[in-house]
Amino acid sequence: MSNIVNELVEEYIRNILPQKDGLLKDMEEYAFKNHVPIVQPEVAKLLEVITKINQTKSVLEVGTAIGYSAIIFMKAMEDGKLTSIEKRNDMVEIARKNIEMAGLKGQIEVIEGCAEEILPTLKGKFDLIFLDAAKGQYMKFLSSSIDLLKKGGVLVSDNVLYKGMIASDEYVVRRKITIVKRMRKYLDYIMDHPELTTSLLPIGDGVALSYKN
Numbered sequence: 001m002s003n004i005v006n007e008l009v010e011e012y013i014r015n016i017l018p019q020k021d022g023l024l025k026d027m028e029e030y031a032f033k034n035h036v037p038i039v040q041p042e043v044a045k046l047l048e049v050i051t052k053i054n055q056t057k058s059v060l061e062v063g064t065a066i067g068y069s070a071i072i073f074m075k076a077m078e079d080g081k082l083t084s085i086e087k088r089n090d091m092v093e094i095a096r097k098n099i100e101m102a103g104l105k106g107q108i109e110v111i112e113g114c115a116e117e118i119l120p121t122l123k124g125k126f127d128l129i130f131l132d133a134a135k136g137q138y139m140k141f142l143s144s145s146i147d148l149l150k151k152g153g154v155l156v157s158d159n160v161l162y163k164g165m166i167a168s169d170e171y172v173v174r175r176k177i178t179i180v181k182r183m184r185k186y187l188d189y190i191m192d193h194p195e196l197t198t199s200l201l202p203i204g205d206g207v208a209l210s211y212k213n
Helices: 007-016 022-034 041-053 068-076 089-101 115-121 135-148 174-192
Strands: 058-062 081-086 108-112 126-131 149-158 196-201 207-212
Touching: 007 041, 022 068, 022 089, 041 068, 041 126, 041 149, 041 207, 058 068, 058 135, 068 081, 068 089, 068 108, 068 126, 081 089, 081 115, 089 108, 115 135, 126 135, 135 149, 135 174, 149 174, 174 196, 174 207
Parallel strands: 058 081, 058 126, 081 108, 126 149
Antiparallel strands: 149 207, 196 207
């Protein structure tokens, strides 16, 4: 239960979604057993729909983990490229193996390192940028992300309601106060940013969709 929506509603939505099989199912089981954060099922489906609606050909992802969402994006694109940034070496190795098993080695590039250092060095523009890394660091990624996003492109920020803590102090865990303050600042900023039109969706752990004007 994420505290974002009613538990019964969340369960219903997840139950009617088509179940993953093959490699993606194996990755879901691995993530569950090893406490690796991957996108929740309803968010994975949302990413797939956005990718198709936007006729996406190029994706930049901040936070690869085991490569689950990168593969979701690529399967939703008829053809295209995805660049993903991950700072943890162990995750980079696992992600690259999963991507190779998915037959997507030539289409997905995983860059190892800190996103705030790598983002300013990237060239070109992206149709879609997905922020799914450390929640307290989104502001550090934002300026470069907006610069790298095409006009008419979409910025997707995941986990922005953070188990309901962002919406209400009632849910805030003491040790998470700094993250909560930073995420609230981030949401205020993207909601009022002159280059972005943003909608906040209460699904998964909260998703912000921003269109670059």
